[in-house]
Amino acid sequence: MARYGKEHKLATRQRIIETAGRRLKRDGIDGSGVAALMADAGLTNGAFYAHFESKEDLVATAVADQLRDQRERLAAAPPGRAGLDQIIRAYLSPEHRDSREEGCPSAALLDEIGRCAEPTKQVYTDSVLAFIDDIAARLAPHDPRSARVATLGVYALMVGTLQLSRALADQELADEVLEQGIRNAMALLDDAPH
Amino acid sequence: MARYGKEHKLATRQRIIETAGRRLKRDGIDGSGVAALMADAGLTNGAFYAHFESKEDLVATAVADQLRDQRERLAAAPPGRAGLDQIIRAYLSPEHRDSREEGCPSAALLDEIGRCAEPTKQVYTDSVLAFIDDIAARLAPHDPRSARVATLGVYALMVGTLQLSRALADQELADEVLEQGIRNAMALLDDAPH
DNA sequence: CTGATTGGATTATGACCGTACTACCATAGG
DNA sequence: CCTATGGTAGTACGGTCATAATCCAATCAG
Incomplete structure (x- = not known):
């Protein structure tokens, strides 16, 4: 392959960004070597x-891409609160918990992102806010900006719940935690927005 | 040093377990090499x-030790719901966010623990449940077992909130997320227990 | 009080993996 | 045909977990 048009x-x-997103979520940032990330894309280091x-x-690029991806899936859901409920149930489902590499990058990587250098955290911040503001617009179409922090709070709840469910060795308990998470997310959404 | 009594x-x-707990929380599991962990304890690999x-x-041992430590701090707080409120505010404080190595092992390591082998997750599960059941006993002295899942839900919210606050590059927003987390935790605790 | 014993440590080594970089090569386009 | 491009393969150098050989000093037996 040589001298192609820029595309x-x-x-x-x-392709590298997308395959890297999956491996990073599965093995973690420190757990994924450059050689493995490239091999996934059919290339060498x-x-x-x-x-x-x-x-x-x-x-940073892969995390941003993953969050953009999540944002697109969000846009595909039914509008308004009904679609949001559906998203929450899918997010806090055993299926999502058991497929780390297909799922939410925050749930897979959040504490490692917190240890990253500032530029990476900045990219994460921008990406997650774009995602969150889309949800906030669902909740408060008239004033999405004011719903931003409330939405971040619910997002944090969902991320933490999924992570905890993944870390528990007791499957039955892990399932109960997910269900509790759904109830909690709903409760916060019903109370908060005004 | 040689031939001491077993103690x-x-x-x-x-000493290794305690210093390792701090470094693991600061640099992550994959980010901490055995040589560094031992050097922290004044030893070689x-x-x-x-x-x-x-x-x-x-x-696994260090994580269990860290959670036992948290449990002891918990016991030192005033009894009942009042003490719990105080704990929540300390947990979701900027100080806790900014001192990873002194803080909660779940917030620092939860997604990496989720990637660990089963025995490690089992140790985590047992340790976190001992901690959670102490809190549940505060909330529902008569029936702590039934409060277990509800308490886990609030714990997940707190862990996710702290992680998110650590990952955001915008300090002001990160502070707001913590405050929102406190309000959310309180709201769930006021609603739930029955 | 002495000295062999032995537990706990150090240093060295194994084979491998980490990131980063560079020289080289095959090929498609002009 | 010849150049420039995107890729491969190989290198450098340090770090990884784990093991093995060695060493040192404190304790206990005599």
Whole structure:
């Protein structure tokens, strides 16, 4: 392959970003080596630095891409509160818990992101806010900005619940935690918005 | 040091466990090498395997120790709901957010624990339940067992909120998220118990 | 009080994996 | 055909977990 129009390199880059997103969520940031990330995209380690400045650069890019992806799935759900309820139930489902690599990047990586350098955290912040503001617009179409923090609070609840459910060795208890999480999220949404 | 009564080896072991707890919370599980963990205890890597079977073994032990520690701090708070409110406010404070290595092991490591092998998750489960059941006993002295899942739900909310606050690059927003978390935790506690 | 014993540590080593980089190569486009 | 591009393969150098050989000093037996 050589001398393609620019779209070919961009397509390869995008393939790396997407496959990296899955592996990062499955094995963690520190748990994923550059060679493995490239192998997932059908490439070798050497090509990596033609596409990204560093591993951190890819991590930030992949996390942003994953959150953009989640945002698109969100847009596909029915509008308004009804669609939101559906999203919450899917998020806090055993299926989502058991498929880390297909799921929410925050639930898979949040504490590692908290340890990342500032630029990475900035990219995460921007990406998650774009996602959150979409939800806030659902809740308060007239004043989405004021619902931002309330929505972040519910999001944090959902992320923490999913993580906890993944970490518990007792499957039955892990399932109960998810159900409790759904009830809690609903309760907060019913109380809060005004 | 040699040929001490058994308490000396145990004391060294305990020192490793405690210093490891701090570093693991700061740098993550995959981010902490055995050599560094031992250096923190004033030892070299070779001595490690006289105390622990493997790194995973230490991780599980250190996490359990950290949770036991949290449980003791819990016991030191005023009894009943008043003490619980105080604990929640301390947990969701900027100080706690900014001192990962002194703080809650769940907030620092939960998603990495979710990726650990089953024995480690089992140790985590047992330890976190001991902690949670103490809180549940505060909430429902007559029937702590029934409050277990409700308490886990609030705990998940607190863990997720702290993690999110740590991952946000915007400090002001991160503070607001903490405050929202406090309101949410209180709301759930006021509604739930019956 | 002495000295062999032995537990706990150090240093060294194994094989492998981590990130980052560079020289080289095959090929498609002009 | 020849150049430029995107990729491969190989290198450098340090860190990873784990094991093994060695060493040191405190304790207990005599």
